Amino acid sequence: MRYLKNKLKIVLEPFIFDEYGEKNEIRFLNPPKPEMGDLTISSAFEIGKKLRKNPREIASSFVNILEEMDEIDRIDIAGPGYLNIFFNKRYFLSNIEKIFTLKRDKAEYKKIIVEHTNINPNKAAHIGHLRNAVLGDTLSRMLKERGENVEIQNYIDDTGVQVADVVYGVLHIDKLSIDDLKKMDRIDYYLWDLYVKVHLKDDEETKKMRREVHHKIEQGILPEKDYAEIISLGVLKRHLETVKRLGIDYDVLPRESDIINLKFWENAFDILKEKSVIRYQDEGVNKGCWVMDVFEDGEDREKIIVKSNGAITYVGKDISYHLWKFGLLNKDFYYKKMDEKHYISISDPDQAVNDISFGNGERVYNVIDQRQSYLQNIVKKALEKLGYEKAAENLVHFSYEVVALSKKSAEDLGFKIDSEKKIVEVSGRKGIGVKADDLIDELERRAKEEIEKRHPDFPEEKINEISKKIGSGALRYYMLKYTLNAIIVFDFDEALKFEGETGPYLQYSNVRMKSLFKKYEERFGENVENSIDNIPDFSILPEEEKNKLWETIVFASRLDSELELSINNLEPSRLAKYGFYLCQKFNYIYNSFSVINEEDEEKRKLRLITIYIIYKQLNKILDILGIEKPDIM
RNA sequence: GCGCCCGUAGCUCAACAGGAUAGAGCAUUGGAUUUCUAAUCCAAAUGUUGGGGGUUCGAGUCCCUCCGGGCGUGCCA
Numbered sequence: 001m002r003y004l005k006n007k008l009k010i011v012l013e014p015f016i017f018d019e020y021g022e023k024n025e026i027r028f029l030n031p032p033k034p035e036m037g038d039l040t041i042s043s044a045f046e047i048g049k050k051l052r053k054n055p056r057e058i059a060s061s062f063v064n065i066l067e068e069m070d071e072i073d074r075i076d077i078a079g080p081g082y083l084n085i086f087f088n089k090r091y092f093l094s095n096i097e098k099i100f101t102l103k104r105d106k107a108e109y110k111k112i113i114v115e116h117t118n119i120n121p122n123k124a125a126h127i128g129h130l131r132n133a134v135l136g137d138t139l140s141r142m143l144k145e146r147g148e149n150v151e152i153q154n155y156i157d158d159t160g161v162q163v164a165d166v167v168y169g170v171l172h173i174d175k176l177s178i179d180d181l182k183k184m185d186r187i188d189y190y191l192w193d194l195y196v197k198v199h200l201k202d203d204e205e206t207k208k209m210r211r212e213v214h215h216k217i218e219q220g221i222l223p224e225k226d227y228a229e230i231i232s233l234g235v236l237k238r239h240l241e242t243v244k245r246l247g248i249d250y251d252v253l254p255r256e257s258d259i260i261n262l263k264f265w266e267n268a269f270d271i272l273k274e275k276s277v278i279r280y281q282d283e284g285v286n287k288g289c290w291v292m293d294v295f296e297d298g299e300d301r302e303k304i305i306v307k308s309n310g311a312i313t314y315v316g317k318d319i320s321y322h323l324w325k326f327g328l329l330n331k332d333f334y335y336k337k338m339d340e341k342h343y344i345s346i347s348d349p350d351q352a353v354n355d356i357s358f359g360n361g362e363r364v365y366n367v368i369d370q371r372q373s374y375l376q377n378i379v380k381k382a383l384e385k386l387g388y389e390k391a392a393e394n395l396v397h398f399s400y401e402v403v404a405l406s407k408k409s410a411e412d413l414g415f416k417i418d419s420e421k422k423i424v425e426v427s428g429r430k431g432i433g434v435k436a437d438d439l440i441d442e443l444e445r446r447a448k449e450e451i452e453k454r455h456p457d458f459p460e461e462k463i464n465e466i467s468k469k470i471g472s473g474a475l476r477y478y479m480l481k482y483t484l485n486a487i488i489v490f491d492f493d494e495a496l497k498f499e500g501e502t503g504p505y506l507q508y509s510n511v512r513m514k515s516l517f518k519k520y521e522e523r524f525g526e527n528v529e530n531s532i533d534n535i536p537d538f539s540i541l542p543e544e545e546k547n548k549l550w551e552t553i554v555f556a557s558r559l560d561s562e563l564e565l566s567i568n569n570l571e572p573s574r575l576a577k578y579g580f581y582l583c584q585k586f587n588y589i590y591n592s593f594s595v596i597n598e599e600d601e602e603k604r605k606l607r608l609i610t611i612y613i614i615y616k617q618l619n620k621i622l623d624i625l626g627i628e629k630p631d632i633m
Numbered sequence: 634g635c636g637c638c639c640g641u642a643g644c645u646c647a648a649c650a651g652g653a654u655a656g657a658g659c660a661u662u663g664g665a666u667u668u669c670u671a672a673u674c675c676a677a678a679u680g681u682u683g684g685g686g687g688u689u690c691g692a693g694u695c696c697c698u699c700c701g702g703g704c705g706u707g708c709c710a
Contacts, residue, residue, distance in 0.1 A: 033653085040653095157710070288708090370705085512670065517669095
């Protein structure tokens with residue numbers, strides 16, 4: 001549709017300038033009802049407002065010039081001044097390739113970095129982490145589909161207190177050896193429980209011991225350091241397997257331990273001091289700290305970057321990491337291959353693979369939940385104060401709300417909830433949450449039941465293959481259908497549904513189309529793809545059917561704008577919903593008009609072509625949403 | 634205290650940069666299969682968009698105010 005919009009702009013914008021002396025960038029709307037037109041222009045309102053003229057009159061003045069265009073069949077002026085366009089169907093259908101393309105002519109940025117997932121490698125992943133991973137993965141896919149060069153990073157905080165806490169637990173509560181840990185096949189599940197145990201004892205003595213363990217890990221003291229490494233790597237591998245079930249991968253896994261080892265901070269510290277972004281505070285409450293002045297809430301405040309004991313705060317590390325991301329730090333990681341898909345950062349140049357490099361992005365999306373907005377903003381401010389305004393501008397916090405449990409779900413899981421609140425926060429410390437793998441297992445189990453009902457004769461492997469696709473598709477859609485600032489109140493009944501507005505609904509629609517094409521080719525010996533070359537005239541159809549098919553084709557042609565809006569407004573849910581609506585339209589057509597049994601060849605063809613257009617678009621949508629496509633359901 | 638977000642049908646959520654008669658799913662009731670897969674479709678019913686005021690051709694959307702809820706505001710990460 002972008003193709004047609006551009007054509008309209010080229011004609012109309014100069015006309016408006018000549019006629020009204022206004023530089024009006026034309027905005028397009030979708031008519032609320034399909035019978036009102038295929039596309040709406042609302043520029044007459046804007047010009048009318050400025051020139052104090054009747055919008056209807058202005059809109060009328062556009063009619064002649066537009067009606068001369070080959071692309072347009074007719075124009076309607078509606079309501080107070082809407083300009084409703086009806087495209088020429090013949091023109092439209094014979095230019096389908098151009099009208100339906102998603103890729104832009106060229107990428108907007110040299111390189112875009114998307115950071116997501118970032119699960120602490122100290123316990124099993126839970127549903128909250130899945131929302132992050134699915135959103136981040138989908139954002140990456142959206143950007144790629146539009147033609148951007150995207151690098152996906154998953155930051156591993158392998159030296160933080162969370163890892164230290166479980167190291168403490170392993171050493172001082174369960175007293176396990178390194179070998180014991182290595183033998184475990186579900187180290188993430190084991191640590192999930194251990195982490196809760198660690199936080200059960202919260203007296204000063206154990207807190208002090210945990211701090212010591214943390215300190216030793218940071219200093220590289222044995223055996224704590226080895227334990228930390230075994231644990232973080234072991235859990236990381238499990239996390240990668242978990243998200244792999246949803247089709248999620250990364251290009252590179254930068255580790256915090258390497259940021260420390262390679263002294264990224266030292267460079268960042270120098271730059272920050274040199275440009276006077278931070279200063280040493282020698283009096284007051286923050287005596288002995290390096291602080292950054294920030295102006296917020298209408299007052300000057302100090303944000304501590306280096307603590308009085310010389311330790312760097314989280315924000316400090318994040319600033320240095322972001323300087324690296326934008327290629328503004330004179331330091332780099334070394335990398336080795338972790339498995340066939342992922343590179344992981346290392347500190348030792350001798351083990352490093354050559355000719356691979358990451359970072360140096362022009363634009364950065366950080367997929368991090370809304371609670372971290374404040375810190376993300378500090379990092380942005382630091383970049384700004386350093387004079388890297390372009391980078392600050394291109395640092396985007398892709399912020400979303402958390403996943404919570406409904407009180408009922410929490411109680412069903414066996415957690416005792418005392419509070420009056422309706423929703424329960426997911427908490428690793430308390431062990432309250434649904435483990436990602438458990439949820440995926442359950443989804444697959446239910447999908448399997450459904451398939452067995454329908455196809456009792458299918459071999460086991462086939463059933464497993466399909467149930468995996470359905471389970472993952474259901475989960476991904478569930479995580480995507482909500483707008484970012486909606487808290488997902490997780491509910492088992494809702495998440496495990498395969499009917500209505502769900503991933504399987506989209507998958508099922510796709511399966512129906514595919515099998516229809518197969519039957520068509522068997523029956524008529526004609527390749528579906530070829531049939532699009534010779535399109536009969538829509539006017540042979542009865543009014544109702546013609547409108548329905550045409551409306552659906554126009555709707556399907558909006559995918560490019562929907563993708564743009566999803567990216568620009570940072571709302572993947574928009575695209576998910578659009579996919580759902582498209583399938584609704586398909587299912588209506590499918591139920592109302594038969595293809596195979598239609599005797600009139602032209603009618604049959606028009607129906608087939610409409611469905612084929614939907615099919616092409618739905619396939620792109622499913623790829624972007626990361627929803628797999630079973631060939632049969 | 635200050636800052637950000639949310640309040641829409643019984644429930645869970647939509648509504649493009651302020652656009653036309655606020656839409657889906659679930660649940661409820663009734664219906665559709667000699668016909669391309671019923672994980673589908675059709676129909677019915679459900680609304681003072683938390684309350685009040687303002688801005689304008691037009692407000693669920695913007696501004697003010699009140700009520701109710703969530704989060705943030707660490708020498709934690």
